[in-house]
Amino acid sequence: MSSMATSVRRIGAPTLRHLYLFRGSWPRLLELAYWPTMQMVLWGFMTVFLASQTSYVAQAFGVLLSAALLRDVLFRGQLGISVTCFEEMYSRNLGHLFVSPLRPWEMVASLMTMSLFRTVVGVVPASFLSLAFFGFSIYSLGLPLVGFFVNLIVFSWAFGLVIAGLVLRFGLGAEGLAWAGLFALAPVSGIYYPVAVLPHWLQAVAAVFPSTHVFEGMRAIVLDGVFRGDLMATAVLLNAAYLAAGTDVFLRFFHTARIKGLLLQMRE
Amino acid sequence: MRGALAGRGPGDRTALLLSAMASPSPPAIEVQHLTKTFEGVLAVDDVSFALARGSTTALLGANGAGKTTTIALLLGLLLPSRGSIHVLGEDMLRHRYRALPRMNLSSPYVDLLRRLSAYENLRVYAGLYGLSDVSARIARLAERVELGEFLHRPVGNLSAGQHSRIPLAKALINDPELLLLDEPPASMDPDTADRMRGWLERYRTETGATIVLASHNMSEVERLCDDVLMLKSGTLIDRGAPAVLLARYGRQNMEEVFLHIARGGTAAAAQ
Ligand SMILES: Nc1ncnc2c1ncn2[C@@H]1O[C@H](COP(=O)(O)OP(=O)(O)O)[C@@H](O)[C@H]1O
Ligand SMILES: [Mg+2]
Numbered sequence: 001m002s003s004m005a006t007s008v009r010r011i012g013a014p015t016l017r018h019l020y021l022f023r024g025s026w027p028r029l030l031e032l033a034y035w036p037t038m039q040m041v042l043w044g045f046m047t048v049f050l051a052s053q054t055s056y057v058a059q060a061f062g063v064l065l066s067a068a069l070l071r072d073v074l075f076r077g078q079l080g081i082s083v084t085c086f087e088e089m090y091s092r093n094l095g096h097l098f099v100s101p102l103r104p105w106e107m108v109a110s111l112m113t114m115s116l117f118r119t120v121v122g123v124v125p126a127s128f129l130s131l132a133f134f135g136f137s138i139y140s141l142g143l144p145l146v147g148f149f150v151n152l153i154v155f156s157w158a159f160g161l162v163i164a165g166l167v168l169r170f171g172l173g174a175e176g177l178a179w180a181g182l183f184a185l186a187p188v189s190g191i192y193y194p195v196a197v198l199p200h201w202l203q204a205v206a207a208v209f210p211s212t213h214v215f216e217g218m219r220a221i222v223l224d225g226v227f228r229g230d231l232m233a234t235a236v237l238l239n240a241a242y243l244a245a246g247t248d249v250f251l252r253f254f255h256t257a258r259i260k261g262l263l264l265q266m267r268e
Numbered sequence: 269m270r271g272a273l274a275g276r277g278p279g280d281r282t283a284l285l286l287s288a289m290a291s292p293s294p295p296a297i298e299v300q301h302l303t304k305t306f307e308g309v310l311a312v313d314d315v316s317f318a319l320a321r322g323s324t325t326a327l328l329g330a331n332g333a334g335k336t337t338t339i340a341l342l343l344g345l346l347l348p349s350r351g352s353i354h355v356l357g358e359d360m361l362r363h364r365y366r367a368l369p370r371m372n373l374s375s376p377y378v379d380l381l382r383r384l385s386a387y388e389n390l391r392v393y394a395g396l397y398g399l400s401d402v403s404a405r406i407a408r409l410a411e412r413v414e415l416g417e418f419l420h421r422p423v424g425n426l427s428a429g430q431h432s433r434i435p436l437a438k439a440l441i442n443d444p445e446l447l448l449l450d451e452p453p454a455s456m457d458p459d460t461a462d463r464m465r466g467w468l469e470r471y472r473t474e475t476g477a478t479i480v481l482a483s484h485n486m487s488e489v490e491r492l493c494d495d496v497l498m499l500k501s502g503t504l505i506d507r508g509a510p511a512v513l514l515a516r517y518g519r520q521n522m523e524e525v526f527l528h529i530a531r532g533g534t535a536a537a538a539q
Binding site: 017 | 306336337340343344345346347365368369371372373375379380381382383384388391392393394395396397398438
């Protein structure tokens, strides 16, 4: 058997385990879809209200709904990595995983697979409900939507891997601190409003996040009907760097865990 | 090696062991100057030993003697502070992934997923070892450790006796040439514990596997092991077959030897 085929099998194994956990657990599956749906409903109705006030804000309809849905890709994607990793830790499974021939990068690939699964199950139902409730389809963004989705989920992976690495290294206490980081990211990423409204210095900060360029690009399509290739290219380049850095940080923390004996988790 | 041993009776084991030790084939495990410090705590202190292929070795020592740390080092779950580790002919610090598919671990410090059935747990591990023909393999294992009717029940719902077999099934999933067993659970009733030893003996005779066993159960050590490494505060203080150690310390059973050493005695003091 080729080593690639064996690798794919090994990546599939921890993934299968988490899929087993979802099967037969409707509350867990429903929970995945619950928050994105709530977000979408909240913003949808808020926009309906605003639209009745002024004609200008009516334009914001698609912007806010798209933003709410895409924000969830970022959020779910990150949770998909870190929560999946926490579950392995809570169930004291890391030892079994890493006495098997599973390579650390294969573990990373498996976490990404689970993240993709959790995100799609969470966000796709919400996107159809927004069609049913408000007659708005995020799919009207067309082909660029694929680019937005990929960019956001890859950025969320980079972030999720750093959080997973921190928790592997410093224990589950690091969890809260890490999430605070993700929430701090939201206001500067210009999710619900253009970065232009931010103070200048904050705009410079915003520019280093790929998510900022995704949301700007999304608004360009919805408001002005133009696809901004430059924004997409910037997001892709930034993401390549973030993903490389995120993976590197995770693997370094993993190495430290092998020095400090954290994989056996015998001192809980 | 494994093929040649299959089907032979336990009576042939000593002869095989002797020939294995005499032959130039590398030992199953060779450790030199192995040292591990955790922030000032010397858990394993300059330990060197070689274990012959097909041997069953006990790691004996009080709590904190360094048994678990040694096993984790052998698997590469831990990185040593100093020293070299060769397992099944591979340098574990450089080519860990060449040896890992041929070894496995059963440990009380790692759990199986309790919401999954034994079958599902075993499927996941079969995947991790890149194995094919998974269903047939699990069926064979289930027969081997008598999982029978509880193969498809959630692991969390099984009684302690039923549950205790699953880690062994997991540890045998890849037909390991080297099996590391860290303190099989004390909660096991004598009947299950005895059957467990029977399964281990059968696996050993069928495959010629090498076994390393950290244990507090002296009767288990006397029954299963042909070699004992005595650890105390991270150092290897004595080594030998159970019968040799009994004679050296002038004791009736391994329990007495263990107590004698744990309380600071030496071989000379026992004479
Ligand atoms: N991850 C760790 N961090 C710090 N100290 C550890 C760690 N693991 C083990 N130790 C220490 O190393 C020593 C040996 O422990 P261990 O190998 O678990 O002993 P045994 O398995 O023989 O009971 C003990 O003093 C223990 O407290
Ligand atoms: Mg121990």
